[in-house]
Amino acid sequence: MQPTSEVNQRLARISAHLHPPSFQMGETSGLRPAICRAKGAAPGFKVAILGAAGGIGQPLALLMKMNPLVSVLHLYDVVNTPGVTADVSHMDTGAVVRGFLGPQQLENALTGMNLVIIPAGVPRKPGMTRDDLFKINAGIVKSLSEGIAKCCPNAIVNLISNPVNSTVPIAAEVFKKAGTFDPKRLLGVTMLDVVRANTFVAEVIGLDPREVDVPVVGGHAGVTILPLLSQVKPPCSFTPKEIDYLTDRIQNGGTEVVEAKAGTGSATLSMAYAAVKFADTCLRALRGDSGVVACAFVASEVTELPFFASKVRLGRTGVEEVYPLGPLNEYERAGLEKAKKELAASIEKGVSFIRK
Ligand SMILES: NC(=O)c1ccc[n+]([C@@H]2O[C@H](COP(=O)([O-])OP(=O)(O)OC[C@H]3O[C@@H](n4cnc5c(N)ncnc54)[C@H](O)[C@@H]3O)[C@@H](O)[C@H]2O)c1
Numbered sequence: 133m134q135p136t137s138e139v140n141q142r143l144a145r146i147s148a149h150l151h152p153p154s155f156q157m158g159e160t161s162g163l164r165p166a167i168c169r170a171k172g173a174a175p176g177f178k179v180a181i182l183g184a185a186g187g188i189g190q191p192l193a194l195l196m197k198m199n200p201l202v203s204v205l206h207l208y209d210v211v212n213t214p215g216v217t218a219d220v221s222h223m224d225t226g227a228v229v230r231g232f233l234g235p236q237q238l239e240n241a242l243t244g245m246n247l248v249i250i251p252a253g254v255p256r257k258p259g260m261t262r263d264d265l266f267k268i269n270a271g272i273v274k275s276l277s278e279g280i281a282k283c284c285p286n287a288i289v290n291l292i293s294n295p296v297n298s299t300v301p302i303a304a305e306v307f308k309k310a311g312t313f314d315p316k317r318l319l320g321v322t323m324l325d326v327v328r329a330n331t332f333v334a335e336v337i338g339l340d341p342r343e344v345d346v347p348v349v350g351g352h353a354g355v356t357i358l359p360l361l362s363q364v365k366p367p368c369s370f371t372p373k374e375i376d377y378l379t380d381r382i383q384n385g386g387t388e389v390v391e392a393k394a395g396t397g398s399a400t401l402s403m404a405y406a407a408v409k410f411a412d413t414c415l416r417a418l419r420g421d422s423g424v425v426a427c428a429f430v431a432s433e434v435t436e437l438p439f440f441a442s443k444v445r446l447g448r449t450g451v452e453e454v455y456p457l458g459p460l461n462e463y464e465r466a467g468l469e470k471a472k473k474e475l476a477a478s479i480e481k482g483v484s485f486i487r488k
């Protein structure tokens with residue numbers, strides 16, 4: 133039988149653990165200090181998610197916490213990071229999770245990061261285009277990019293916030309101004325278009341989507357999303373009706389979700405999946421894996437436009453090769469002309485937002 137005082141002390145310790153005093157973000161922004169003998173994080177990459185408490189940010193945080201390549205996961209947002217961080221940090225996977233709240237903690241969130249994923253910003257409601265988000269999201273991406281230029285200029289950046297066709301040029305201009313721009317390290321995330329294309333094509337041809345690979349080039353909005361159905365792997369042919377159906381469904385997949393969600397937001401779960409698929413690709417390349425290829429919206433000389441989405445090869449330094457588009461059929465050449473016209477305006481809008 134233990135003395136009562138010892139039992140009481142132990143109960144008090146357990147109670148303090150279960151009911152901590154009110155949450156406070158410390159200077160270094162960790163959650164409340166834990167009793168911990170670990171000397172530091174295990175080997176792996178340090179990843180920050182900016183916008184981590186949002187519709188995409190939360191499932192993205194969950195999935196990145198499960199990624200064995202991640203040793204440290206920083207969750208930053210202007211609201212609600214304490215709760216999301218406490219929640220995700222209880223998962224018994226390797227990554228150490230730390231939460232950061234508000235602009236005063238942005239620098240701590242970013243310092244030392246290898247990869248920064250940005251899903252911060254407002255989503256569409258029915259009837260809106262992605263460009264309608266520019267007014268709010270341009271400023272958000274500008275300030276977060278300024279933080280990256282200052283605190284982790286060598287990090288790979290995965291930019292999700294819409295309109296991607298303009299936010300990537302915005303980030304590039306901020307980095308140029310700061311003298312830190314390296315086109316190899318800035319990638320607009322168009323993986324959701326590829327994920328959708330693989331799914332819809334697999335449905336039409338009756339295959340498992342995991343066996344299908346559809347290159348999607350151009351940009352990430354409406355007609356700028358250009359699936360190259362003539363280059364689908366495994367090789368297959370489509371009727372003109374199937375091509376029209378697939379092109380339209382892939383280009384409007386985002387709107388399909390926005391309308392189904394009826395005012396409560398846009399794609400979050402499939403986007404978190406696509407973002408993790410893309411981030412994992414970047415991390416494997418950083419680790420030194422060879423043959424790592426994905427579609428992304430990057431600085432490019434594939435067309436006359438300064439940015440364009442196409443297949444890229446990733447390596448330890450980021451984008452190591454931007455692949456040409458390959459042979460296009462007449463339908464795709466016509467789509468490319470339409471895509472370039474809209475893309476040029478969106479890119480210019482982003483550039484002049486910073487240069488003005
Ligand atoms: N690239 C793509 O394929 C793709 C796909 C889906 C959504 N999106 C875009 O991703 C963005 C986020 O979508 P969502 O559904 O997660 O929206 P959401 O509103 O659910 O979450 C956005 C989060 O960003 C946070 N935020 C706002 N300003 C911030 C700032 N200055 N710093 C840090 N965080 C900030 C908000 O607090 C919120 O938690 C939208 O712009 C959306 O259009 C892109």
Ligand SMILES: O=C(O)C[C@H](O)C(=O)O
Pocket residue numbers: 255256262294324385386387389390398399
């Ligand atoms: O459609 C949107 O607004 C969100 C995203 O760009 C998507 O493609 O789902």
